[in-house]
Amino acid sequence: xxxxxxxxxxxxLSEEAFLTINCTYTATGYPSLFWYVQYPGEGLQLLLKATxxxxxxxxxxxxxxxxxxxxxxxxxxxxxxxxxxxxxFCALYSGSARQLTFGSGTQLTVLP
Amino acid sequence: xxxxxxxxxxxxKRTGEKVFLECVQDMDHENMFWYRQDPGLGLRxxxxxxxxxxxxxxxxxxGYSVSREKKERFSLILxxxxxxxxxxxxxxxxxxxxANEKLFFGSGTQLSVL
Numbered sequence: 026x027x028x029x030x031x032x033x034x035x036x037x038l039s040e041e042a043f044l045t046i047n048c049t050y051t052a053t054g055y056p057s058l059f060w061y062v063q064y065p066g067e068g069l070q071l072l073l074k075a076t077x078x079x080x081x082x083x084x085x086x087x088x089x090x091x092x093x094x095x096x097x098x099x100x101x102x103x104x105x106x107x108x109x110x111x112x113x114f115c116a117l118y119s120g121s122a123r124q125l126t127f128g129s130g131t132q133l134t135v136l137p
Numbered sequence: 138x139x140x141x142x143x144x145x146x147x148x149x150k151r152t153g154e155k156v157f158l159e160c161v162q163d164m165d166h167e168n169m170f171w172y173r174q175d176p177g178l179g180l181r182x183x184x185x186x187x188x189x190x191x192x193x194x195x196x197x198x199x200g201y202s203v204s205r206e207k208k209e210r211f212s213l214i215l216x217x218x219x220x221x222x223x224x225x226x227x228x229x230x231x232x233x234x235x236a237n238e239k240l241f242f243g244s245g246t247q248l249s250v251l
Contacts, residue, residue: 068141068227068242114179124170124195125240129179
C-alpha cells in the first residue's frame, strides 16, 4: 500500500535559519506529492504540490522537488520566519487509492 | 474562497453518548472526508463520500458511521463514544475534476470523551 514517512519533530529553529523537513514515500504507480501546513488553531491548507518526477513545487518561499529515484519530496526554505511556526504534513495522492495518504506531521517552531 | 465549516470547535462528551459532528461546505464539492488527527499518527481517514448518499470506509471506520443526505453536509456519528475516540476531527472537501487533488479543510473539532 501507499505510505509517507516524515522526519520526526519537533523542529526548533532561530529566525532566518535554513529549514529542511524530510519526506519519503512508498506508492504504486506515479503519485502526486503535496505539502500541507496547519497553523495553530486552524485546519490544514495546501502549501505546494508536484505532480510528476523532477517537478518543483514552490510557495511562500518554500520549495520541494519530486525525486523519483530517491522517492523523496523534502521541504526546504532558505530563511524561516516566526510566522512559519506550524505543523507540516507531507502527503501523496495515488489514482488507484483515490485519496490522500498523509505523513505523521512535523511540528516546526521558529524563535525570534 | 472555499469554506468548510465544522459546527463545534470543542466538544466534551461522556462515555456511551451518541455524538454528532457536523460539517458543511459551500462550494458544491462532490467529495467529502472525515479524518482524525492524533499526535505522532498524523491524519487517518475514517470515512469519505463521493456524492450524496454515498459513503465508503476509510482506514479506521470502526466505532463510527456517517451520513450524507445533502451534498453540502457530511456528518460523522459516534454511536457510543469511548475514551479512545478523544481526538481532533477534521472534515475536508474536494472538487472532483479527475486531476484536482486539493483538499479544503475545516478548522477541526477537538472532542474529549470522559
